[in-house]
Amino acid sequence: MADDKYNTWMLKGSGSTENLQYVQQTSAKLGPDEVRVVMHAASLNYRDLVIAKGSLPMTQATPNTVPGSDGAGVVHSVGANVVELRPGDKVLPHMVQGVSDDFLPRMDAISGGLGQAVNGTLCEQGVYPAESIVRMPDNMNFAQAATLGCSGLTAWNALMGLRDRAVQAGDYVLVQGTGGVSIAALQFAKAAGATVVATTGKGANVARLTALGAAHVINYKTDADWGVTARKLTPEGRGFDHIVDVGGDATLGQSFAAIRTDGVVSLVGVLGTGANKVDAMTALWSVCVVRGVLLGSKNMFRDMVAFCEKHNVQPALDDETYSLADAQRAYQRLEKQQHFSKVVIKIQ
Ligand SMILES: NC(=O)c1ccc[n+]([C@@H]2O[C@H](COP(=O)([O-])OP(=O)(O)OC[C@H]3O[C@@H](n4cnc5c(N)ncnc54)[C@H](OP(=O)(O)O)[C@@H]3O)[C@@H](O)[C@H]2O)c1
Numbered sequence: 276m277a278d279d280k281y282n283t284w285m286l287k288g289s290g291s292t293e294n295l296q297y298v299q300q301t302s303a304k305l306g307p308d309e310v311r312v313v314m315h316a317a318s319l320n321y322r323d324l325v326i327a328k329g330s331l332p333m334t335q336a337t338p339n340t341v342p343g344s345d346g347a348g349v350v351h352s353v354g355a356n357v358v359e360l361r362p363g364d365k366v367l368p369h370m371v372q373g374v375s376d377d378f379l380p381r382m383d384a385i386s387g388g389l390g391q392a393v394n395g396t397l398c399e400q401g402v403y404p405a406e407s408i409v410r411m412p413d414n415m416n417f418a419q420a421a422t423l424g425c426s427g428l429t430a431w432n433a434l435m436g437l438r439d440r441a442v443q444a445g446d447y448v449l450v451q452g453t454g455g456v457s458i459a460a461l462q463f464a465k466a467a468g469a470t471v472v473a474t475t476g477k478g479a480n481v482a483r484l485t486a487l488g489a490a491h492v493i494n495y496k497t498d499a500d501w502g503v504t505a506r507k508l509t510p511e512g513r514g515f516d517h518i519v520d521v522g523g524d525a526t527l528g529q530s531f532a533a534i535r536t537d538g539v540v541s542l543v544g545v546l547g548t549g550a551n552k553v554d555a556m557t558a559l560w561s562v563c564v565v566r567g568v569l570l571g572s573k574n575m576f577r578d579m580v581a582f583c584e585k586h587n588v589q590p591a592l593d594d595e596t597y598s599l600a601d602a603q604r605a606y607q608r609l610e611k612q613q614h615f616s617k618v619v620i621k622i623q
Pocket of ligand 1: 425542
């Protein structure tokens with residue numbers, strides 16, 4: 276039940292996570308095309324951290340915006356024009372509002388999205404346009420479902436979004452590190468029947484990656500040529516069909532070393548900002564497809580939900596969970612990269 280008064284985090288601006296303030300709000304009147312959602316869980320993304328810090332281009336927060344890109348909850352009430360949703364529905368908000376079902380967001384749309392320019396998910400209740408809402412998968416709890424909207428959808432788009440090149444049984448897929456995007460990609464690729472090779476910089480993560488189905492795990496900190504090593508693990512050393520690159524300049528050189536002829540390297544992340552630039556012409560010598568991937572469309576989100584139900588994908592979560600009031604400690608865990616997969620904040 277949504278109360279008139281509710282607790283929420285608020286971004287007073289960008290610059291540091293100290294700009295996050297925990298405040299009490301009064302419920303706003305619902306517009307005719309909006310839904311009020313009682314949030315049950317949210318998960319943090321690298322994006323939420325850089326928005327709080329304003330540390331990358333186009334990541335400044337609009338002051339007095341609720342942070343959070345990802346969340347899951349239950350519809351409490353609907354506006355007068357809303358017919359497709361009703362109280363009690365379990366739902367997930369898409370990060371970008373006011374767009375068509377097949378719209379693929381570019382950076383300007385992402386910057387205008389949840390938790391940066393419009394109110395996000397780190398709140399006890401949120402109001403979202405009904406058109407931005409997607410049904411929650413019925414095989415997941417709220418904490419698991421709260422991982423799908425940002426890192427999950429991006430991983431899905433990377434592997435399944437390129438027409439005629441969706442990952443299929445028999446493919447070899449390389450994922451990097453144990454963050455949210457990479458673990459989602461591992462789980463989706465495994466569910467599709469692919470062989471997955473994973474990297475990590477922490478030996479302690481090997482067992483967990485193996486338990487999730489990684490056929491091989493390589494430590495990228497002790498093996499500088501991990502891409503070359505990974506390639507040797509593919510049939511006849513032909514290379515990978517798909518690589519989800521999360522490190523940018525820090526990983527791209529090795530991704531090019533590992534990709535097969537005509538394979539797809541998805542440029543997803545910038546975890547390695549500051550590393551020496553990788554020459555784009557390397558793609559020519561590697562004879563591969565390089566694809567920039569930003570989030571995904573609402574229809575992709577729906578396809579991902581259906582896939583998760585069909586294959587009973589159960590998103591892996593970090594061992595630590597946090598209450599809403601304790602969200603700043605969750606940000607710290609993410610910033611120190613102490614987490615495995617997703618840092619979840621349980622709200623209800
Ligand atoms: N394009 C999009 O729409 C989109 C959407 C979501 C995220 N992203 C981007 O994708 C990246 C990953 O996001 P995330 O949410 O998954 O981040 P995350 O959960 O914070 O990932 C952190 C983990 O990445 C691994 N890592 C760090 N540096 C690495 C490196 N140089 N090489 C390989 N692995 C490294 C580490 O795993 P180990 O400890 O195991 O080494 C670390 O724990 C970020 O740059 C984020 O901005 C983009």
